[in-house]
Amino acid sequence: MPQLLGATEIRRLAEEIGIRPTKTLGQNFVIDGNTIRRIVSAAHLDPDETVLEVGPGLGSLTLGLLDAAARVVAVEIDPVLAAKLPQTIAAFRPQLAANLDVVLSDAMRITELPAQPTALVANLPYNVAVPVVLHLLEHFPSLRHGLVMVQDEVADRLAAPPGSKTYGVPSVKAAWYASTRKAGVIGMNVFWPAPKISSGLVSFTRREPPITRASRKQVFAVIDAAFAQRRKTLRAALAGWAEGGAKAEQYLLAANVDPSARGEVIDIAAFSCIAEARLDALA
Incomplete structure (x- = not known):
């Protein structure tokens, strides 16, 4: 089984580049290989897919995605992390290093990528998760499906059906682009630093918007x-x-x-x- 990053590797990589996770960027790095395997498995990726990952951080999920898909386009806002990611992949998956593209950018601003992504799989910062998902679905119609990890409460909102207590703006706007469902809950102790709340997995499948003359x-x-x-x-x-x-x-x-x-x-x-x-x- 290919090696994934654990707590020891994550902290060592962070120390090498002198960074600490920041609340400002919503950084919570996954330090548990089994959680990565669970996410990748739940994403149902085909071997020929190009995966868009937002906020790859130190590369925990990136490694798992490269093992499962043909190509990963990783969008990272932190220049230090963006510079380190290719080095990490070259060290842990030298045979797959050419399958990674790193884009230094704010995910809310991107409208073009080096390759057309077919899937979105990401551990999204809690504070921008909904606008990021909606922005990417709007600007990248090639995204056929995906799995995002967000704050558990946000996961409930994104996947809520009409009539439920958590149904609201995120639920309805997401439904314009895709069918959504909650695909699981992730505990707090698999992150560094550990958040104060659980995370939720939301799976989506692209569908045509309602037939309407309105924009x-x-x-x-x-x-x-x-x-x-x-x-x-x-x-x-x-x-x-x-x-x-x-x-x-x-x-x-x-x-x-x-x-x-x-x-x-x-x-x-x-x-x-x-x-x-x-x-x-x-x-």
Whole structure:
């Protein structure tokens, strides 16, 4: 079985380049090989895939991904870590070193990569996980599926179905791009430093967005308005967006949505219909 990085190797690599994990960048390095194997297995990667990894850090997950896929494109915001990663791969997987591309960048800003990724597998910083996932799904339609590790509470939100307590903006916007499900929980003691909360795995599979004449931006504007004040009915919550409660009710009825319902009970298709109803009324 190929060697993966454990606590000893991770701390040694960190010491070599004089770094300590920072809260600012949301750095929590995985120090358990079995956890890496679990993540890679749950990602269901084909041997010919190109994997996009965000925040590779010291390379714990990168090694496991290189063992399973044809190529890994690793996006790292920290220049010191980005410079060290190829050296680590060359030391631990010399025969696979040519299969790695390291991109020094903020994942929220990338719109081009050295190769078109087919899968996203990443241990994402807690504080930017949702916007990163949505940004990558928007700008890289080649991403067919993926598995991300995020704060457990965020995992619940991303995978929540309509009507559940955790259903909200992340759930609906993710549903525009993909079907999602929670794929497991990861404990705290497999990280350095150990976070104060558990992590969750979210699996996604790309699907076509709802058929609608409204743009993604127009549909997302409805979603944002609907959840800005969760306890309000859609008629009230969408009044500002629609330029009046009466118009909001008009658009909702045209979309076959109950004006007295709340945003947390309707799905992405219904939000798309509401956006489209406004377009039709203004045409």
